[in-house]
Amino acid sequence: MKRLMTRENAIRWAPLLVLIGLMILFTAINPAFLSQRNFARIAIAAAPALMVAIGVTFIIVMGSIDLSMEGTVGLTAVLFCFVFLATGGTLAAGAWVAVPVILLAGALIGLVNGLVHVKLRIPSFMASLAIGFVGTGAAVLITGGDIVKIDDDTFRALLTWRIAGFPLMVYVVIVMALIAWFIQSHTTLGRNFYAVGGGEELAHASGLNVRRVRILGFVLAGVFYAVAGILQVAKLGQAESVSGANFMFISITSVVVGGVALWGGIGGIWNTVVGVLIVNVINNGMVVIGLPDYLQDGMLGLLVIVAVVLSTDRRSISFVK
């Protein structure tokens, strides 16, 4: 019994230990890593990625997968710029309206995603991948391939206004993570995600409306992708159809590195937060220790495999597909 407990604990804390280990490693190689300025840099890089990763966490906990994030982030970022400019171009003039409008847009994209998956009975993998491409295509259509810029000091305060050294957007992300945690552990919807991921037939046999839960999961993910889209604009001051590029690899990698099981039911928001930090610390650390550009992508891939090996419990499953 005692041994079992320590194993369970080891699994629970492994991702965090990996994170701390990486930080010690990079600090040992270059002490400049361990500075407040550098941490702020990591936090800014991680902020939109965390929103995407949290969105997809809900889906993965259900045992499905969502690959629409790049298209959704790109489209919501572009739409955000358009709505923002159309409603005055500055928060002071009423352009804040763009925020709820875009969150709604994200929810809508998620809804379409969920409906295609559930009503047409297309595997989530395929449905979301297709919707993601549709999203990217729509973004190209709207922008005509151009870059849309937002030059509003009040909006850019998300990046420029710092509290205790960290920009405002980091605090926004923390609040969003807390909201996600609340949804996960204190709402029926969150509980239902785990029930569907842990035993879909059982959830059905307990009288749960599994199809509805699945659709709502995709809606929720869409909202978080939209937040990521807005933060991406805040970070760069502009949007284009490829604003969502790379989020697929980063977010799903982070979720897995953090210890969320791809087959559903296991893990949660905190795993994802730690996972996103691990991936971003690796990214940042490689720059800080002066690894050449051309090696970084390859190293990231290798370190991710090592992190997955160290931080996930693969003992209970005999075959991995």
Add this chain to the structure above:
Amino acid sequence: MYQLKAVDKKFPGVHALKAVDFEIKRGEIVGLVGENGAGKSTLMKVIYGAYQPDGGTVSIDGKAVRFQNPRQAMEKGIGMVFQEQSLIPNLTVMENIFLGYERQFVRLGVINWKAMSEAAEKQLAKVKLDIDPATITSALSFAQRQLVELAKVLTLEERVDGDLVILLDEPTSVLAEDEVKMLFTIVRDLTKRASFIFVSHRMDEVMELSDRIYVMKDGAVVDVVARGAATVEQIQHKMVGRSVDREYYREQRQKPYDASKVLLEMDRVSLPGRIKDISLTLHAGEVLCLVGTEGAGREAILRTIYGMRTPVSGTLKIKGNEIRAFNPQAAVAAGVGYVPRERKIEGIVAGMNVYENMTLSQMGRYSRAGVLNVAAEKALARDWIGKLSIKAHSEFADCGNLSGGNQQKVVLSKWRSGGSDIMLLDHPTRGLDIGAKEDVYEMIRDMSDDGVGVILVADTLEEAIGLSHNIIVLKDGAIQQRFDCKPGAKPTLYDLLHYMI
């Protein structure tokens, strides 16, 4: 010829096998019985090489052997027919039979299907199964699959010189009565090719088939009984150290039900397939048993009431209201609770803790505007852990780690705490040991006292007779006979069997 002497096996905190002596002679069928946790499966794993003993010797024909893994044991002629169907459903029968041993049919990297098919036919003939070896396995019935597994193990005959020992782990659990008979005939016939070790929960089957029976309790062999040397009760007594008497099914607690209060009424319901014209009535406080062979329609009736199947004709009324939309949500709302046979698939979510499992079907009561009241959930779980003495360290315990009996208690409290007053129990005692079974019987009587109507598909006929107020016997999707089961005037096994087969 195959012998274990003073074999010991320890796990952290458990002495699983204590100096076990075991022997099987050529052409013999040996039964192995014991409660859950008595050490049967550990012993089997030692025999077929999955575990290595910590002490004692294993010998074949007097020569000591040591297996590092099941493959080495197979090379010495020891084969295992697994309880869970171990065939890969999307492969053909012949591919399954020769899985891992295809090389004999390979020329220049290409499989000679014709040769494999012929060889497979030869194996299938051993178990008297007349099917095309190119059939996809999923198209077979459970009984046929069981025989294919047997045929697969029998390929050892050609590969190994020396004698075969074949372990049969609960081979009858998914078979109907006549299929069991057929399997037994084949096994008896095969004793000229191999010796068998037969493990089953069904005592009567073990008694019928075995030449000798090893009785295990707490990791030790407590007795070896020769054929006909003891009655079922005597062996059960040895297994548990106490006798299983009439009190077992809590007959003294069976009270008349409230005939004026009808909970559920089925009127000439027919389902797609064979099930036709099913009419039944369930009253408050009644235990109604559905009896029949596998596939007679017992489970289909439960699933219809629970809204998982939709009838083509006939009506179903729950508490006077006719059901029009058949889905589980509506059934749960009407107060129906369902305890399915496959506990692991449809009973509890492993990975979720006790309170999360308990409120799964009734989250609406424990939330406001979608926000859960976790404190109330925990209080509920603590309450029921106490009420049913569920052995879990706390309401945070992962249900996947609980024993089968305690999982079943969690499932029952899930429905009972939600106020379900129509309970559908499908094999609620399957795979439980005797102590846990008695707890379930006690709970069924408690439910009757509370005015709950129970429709039960029992694990054995004795259980059905012992627990029920009324019995409905089904055969091929139609009701054959109804029995009144007042205490003291219960029908006998023979009465029921007469209408079942």
